[in-house]
Amino acid sequence: MKPYIGVGLSVGILAGIWTQVSIELGLITWVAFIAWACFFAAGGGAHGFRNGLAANLSGVVYGWLVALLTTVADFPGVLAVGVGVAALAMCLQAGWAPLSFIPGAFAGTAAFFGTALSFWPTVAALVIGAGLGWASALIGDRLQRLLIKPEAAAGARDPNHPVQTA
Structure with missing residues (x-):
């Protein structure tokens, strides 16, 4: 099974939920998607969250x-x-590691200008988007493990099986 099915499902579900919630609360929907993308582009996990969001801000x-x-x-x-x-x-x-994700800084500036200079609403949406990135990665990993058939996972660990996983 493709390793991105779980993350795809989690991103799709969370994206739909975020869109509905953000519209109802009057939050800037699209800005969160920028930070969400930066989370993955910066490498995901704690590093992607920290560096993507720091650069965005x-x-x-x-x-x-x-x-x-x-x-x-x-x-x-x-x-x-x-x-x-x-x-x-x-x-x-x-040159400073926490701010080393250059595209994130440009994305943050573009988001700020794109919101007609709305500082706090832009910051809030970026923080939420980075959190959604992290959540979608965690949930996606768990979903992926649930989707893998037990016999396929066992076969991958079988020394006689032609394909081994690292």
Whole structure:
């Protein structure tokens, strides 16, 4: 059986639940999906949760700083300069392990700008999305183990079986 069936089921179920709950509560549905994707892209598990979410949140802060700059500085190209400096910083911060997932920082900034500069709603949705990523991975792993037929699992451990698992 394909190893991604369990995670696929858990992601599908949780995505449906999240969509309904977020709409009913007025939360930003799509932003959570960004953090959810970053969780997996950053490697999943504790590492993916920590590094994906930390980078996402740093990106929100960079977006906020760019927005702040545009309110205090008034010259042609201020937004371009702010975005350029923030992009540089998002890359340079990767030298520090907790913020090393560069795509997550860019995703966090994009989410902040995409929510029309809604700082706390963006942060809340990113945190929820990272949690959903972790939950879907854990539930998916358990579902996968339930879906594996006992005889197939036993056959994989049989020294006479042609395919061995690590």
